[in-house]
Amino acid sequence: MGDMAHAPQQRRRFLNSNATQRLLAFASLIGLIVFYSLASPNFFKFENMVAILIATAVTGILAVAVTFIIITAGIDLSIGTLMTFCAVIAGVFITMWHGPVIVGVLAAILMGGLVGLISGTFVSRLKIPPFIATLGMMYVAKGLSLIISGLKPVYFNDTPSFALIAMGSVTGAIIPGFNIPNAVIIFFAVALLSAFLLNRTILGRYTFAMGSNEEAVRLSGVNVDRWKTIVYMVGGLICGVAGVVIAARLNSAQPSLGQGYELDAIAAAVIGGTSLSGGEGTILGTVIGAFVMSVLVNGLRILSVPQEWQTVMTGVIVIFAVYADILRRKRA
Amino acid sequence: MELPASGTAQTIDDGKPILELHKICKYFGGVHALEDVDLALYPNEVLAIVGDNGAGKSTLIKTISGAHRPDSGEIYFQGRKVEISNPRVARQLGIETVYQDLALVNTLDVPENIFLGRTPTRLRWFVDKKKMFAQTREILERLNIKIPFLRDPVQNMSGGQRQALALGRAVAWGGRIVILDEPTAALGVREKSNVLTLIKQLKAHGVAIVVISHNMRDVFDVSDRIVVLRGGKNVASRPKEETSMDEIVKLITGALESVDIAHQD
Numbered sequence: 001m002g003d004m005a006h007a008p009q010q011r012r013r014f015l016n017s018n019a020t021q022r023l024l025a026f027a028s029l030i031g032l033i034v035f036y037s038l039a040s041p042n043f044f045k046f047e048n049m050v051a052i053l054i055a056t057a058v059t060g061i062l063a064v065a066v067t068f069i070i071i072t073a074g075i076d077l078s079i080g081t082l083m084t085f086c087a088v089i090a091g092v093f094i095t096m097w098h099g100p101v102i103v104g105v106l107a108a109i110l111m112g113g114l115v116g117l118i119s120g121t122f123v124s125r126l127k128i129p130p131f132i133a134t135l136g137m138m139y140v141a142k143g144l145s146l147i148i149s150g151l152k153p154v155y156f157n158d159t160p161s162f163a164l165i166a167m168g169s170v171t172g173a174i175i176p177g178f179n180i181p182n183a184v185i186i187f188f189a190v191a192l193l194s195a196f197l198l199n200r201t202i203l204g205r206y207t208f209a210m211g212s213n214e215e216a217v218r219l220s221g222v223n224v225d226r227w228k229t230i231v232y233m234v235g236g237l238i239c240g241v242a243g244v245v246i247a248a249r250l251n252s253a254q255p256s257l258g259q260g261y262e263l264d265a266i267a268a269a270v271i272g273g274t275s276l277s278g279g280e281g282t283i284l285g286t287v288i289g290a291f292v293m294s295v296l297v298n299g300l301r302i303l304s305v306p307q308e309w310q311t312v313m314t315g316v317i318v319i320f321a322v323y324a325d326i327l328r329r330k331r332a
Numbered sequence: 333m334e335l336p337a338s339g340t341a342q343t344i345d346d347g348k349p350i351l352e353l354h355k356i357c358k359y360f361g362g363v364h365a366l367e368d369v370d371l372a373l374y375p376n377e378v379l380a381i382v383g384d385n386g387a388g389k390s391t392l393i394k395t396i397s398g399a400h401r402p403d404s405g406e407i408y409f410q411g412r413k414v415e416i417s418n419p420r421v422a423r424q425l426g427i428e429t430v431y432q433d434l435a436l437v438n439t440l441d442v443p444e445n446i447f448l449g450r451t452p453t454r455l456r457w458f459v460d461k462k463k464m465f466a467q468t469r470e471i472l473e474r475l476n477i478k479i480p481f482l483r484d485p486v487q488n489m490s491g492g493q494r495q496a497l498a499l500g501r502a503v504a505w506g507g508r509i510v511i512l513d514e515p516t517a518a519l520g521v522r523e524k525s526n527v528l529t530l531i532k533q534l535k536a537h538g539v540a541i542v543v544i545s546h547n548m549r550d551v552f553d554v555s556d557r558i559v560v561l562r563g564g565k566n567v568a569s570r571p572k573e574e575t576s577m578d579e580i581v582k583l584i585t586g587a588l589e590s591v592d593i594a595h596q597d
Contacts, residue, residue, distance in 0.1 A: 200458055200459055200461075201457050201458055201459060202451055202453060202457055202458075202459060203457070204459075205440075205444060205451060205459055208437075208439060208440060209437045209440055209444070209448060211439075212437045212438055212439040212440065213435065213436070213437045213438060215435065216435035216436060216437050216448065217437065217448065217449070218419070219399070219419050219429070219431065219435050220419070220435070220448040220449030220450075221419050221420040221423050221449045221450075222448075222449045279437075279438070279439040280439055
């Protein structure tokens with residue numbers, strides 16, 4: 001009752017806080033789409049939209065993974081090469097050992113979880129700064145991918161069903177012509193599940209609480225080390241999903257791929273309003289952030305802007321996003 | 333999690349201390365932070381611990397709240413010897429601490445702060461928001477704490493509201509002993525008087541309260557008994573009626589040597 005009376009003020013404060021950045025990111029996304037649509041007739045087409053969705057899927061899944069970690073006031077630089085490592089593991093199980101596809105998929109995801117668990121243990125129990133622990137893990141995962149694969153890509157040519165995991169279309173089977181690739185569906189499913197985890201479960205609430213005031217959470221009797229380890233493990237599991245998706249999309253595990261993906265993912269999370277100082281962030285924001293990045297690059301490509309300049313633009317956008325975050329904080 | 337009906341555990345007032353410290357010592361390197369400190373806390377009393385900076389006040393309460401382990405000495409809770417090895421153990425005994433920085437999670441809302449570490453759940457994993465909000469309203473109402481916007485992150489609240497919230501959290505869970513570290517330090521006049529009223533209310537509910545404060549006026553306003561620490565030692569314990577601000581200040585500074593240390597507690 002009292003709550004209802006104060007509703008307008010609550011809404012105002014809500015907008016002032018976390019939603020501003022998300023709104024800004026969303027506005028930029030719409031702005032980009034409108035601009036490109038006017039600039040080129042090739043942009044706003046179903047095929048190109050699908051291309052954007054596919055291009056966003058892998059980075060988007062990784063961005064969701066890293067959002068969990070950044071909310072704890074941590075960082076995970078290993079997500080890109082871990083994704084590749086998981087892809088290679090799928091290749092080992094399916095191509096080298098001729099195991100069933102489902103086993104390869106599960107092995108890849110579980111391996112992601114295991115590596116995340118190890119990173120999390122380094123960070124929470126051994127108190128190694130996340131930046132260093134996951135930087136080390138980035139190299140370890142990269143090296144292991146190269147060793148296991150023998151420096152060569154692992155192809156999934158004998159198992160055509162594997163590629164369908166990313167490039168088949170469940171929606172196309174239901175609604176003919178509406179061929180949204182499964183990679184995109186998986187991305188949205190991971191995002192929805194993650195949003196639920198963050199908002200509705202103990203794990204999610206502890207993730208936010210630890211990121212905002214870890215000491216307070218510890219004093220309240222929560223086993224901070226354990227929960228933080230679990231968060232890194234969840235991040236790792238999601239990287240495993242990304243590994244499966246990228247392997248299925250390329251129909252191969254490319255051991256030299258992966259490095260650089262972590263930066264795109266972190267950029268997407270930051271553009272979407274996840275605060276690098278921890279305690280704040282949303283999956284919706286991260287998803288929007290991931291689309292801002294891929295739409296930006298896709299449009300520049302359609303306008304035939306050289307790739308070097310696409311990279312420059314991405315950098316500028318990231319800096320701008322962080323600056324917007326700082327401005328918002330100052331006002332609050 | 334079940335909320336106790338009255339909000340505070342029933343304490344049997346049989347004249348025996350609810351908490352007793354015996355010859356507590358704590359060293360940091362070569363520094364004696366606490367040296368043979370004896371302390372008794374009785375139900376329904378507000379005990380003030382005063383002393384200069386570095387006298388050992390914070391170390392002492394951290395020993396009780398489980399943040400520090402003493403190097404030697406014993407702690408008795410209701411006559412039973414206990415080891416308060418971490419904050420969880422302290423909480424299980426019913427010892428709640430409100431730290432000076434309040435230990436609130438700034439980006440979370442009021443219910444999430446009150447339920448920090450004991451979020452009500454369904455099926456063990458899923459946050460029961462409805463229950464959390466309903467119980468929060470109940471707790472705040474019972475303690476007469478007025479916070480209009482439960483959904484706001486607590487960083488938007490005033491100092492007094494934050495202090496009241498931290499206090500409310502401490503007693504909401506049936507805390508029998510509540511330790512307050514400088515509860516009025518950062519507050520304006522009106523907010524300060526609200527918090528002091530709240531402390532008296534808690535005492536009326538049967539909670540034993542330990543207050544650390546630099547502010548002599550607040551100490552004399554709210555406490556029943558005053559313990560003075562100097563150089564890590566307990567140098568005096570005085571019922572409020574039998575002492576004066578002047579005497580306490582002299583005990584703090586060392587201008588007056590303690591005479592009754594032998595027969596106290």
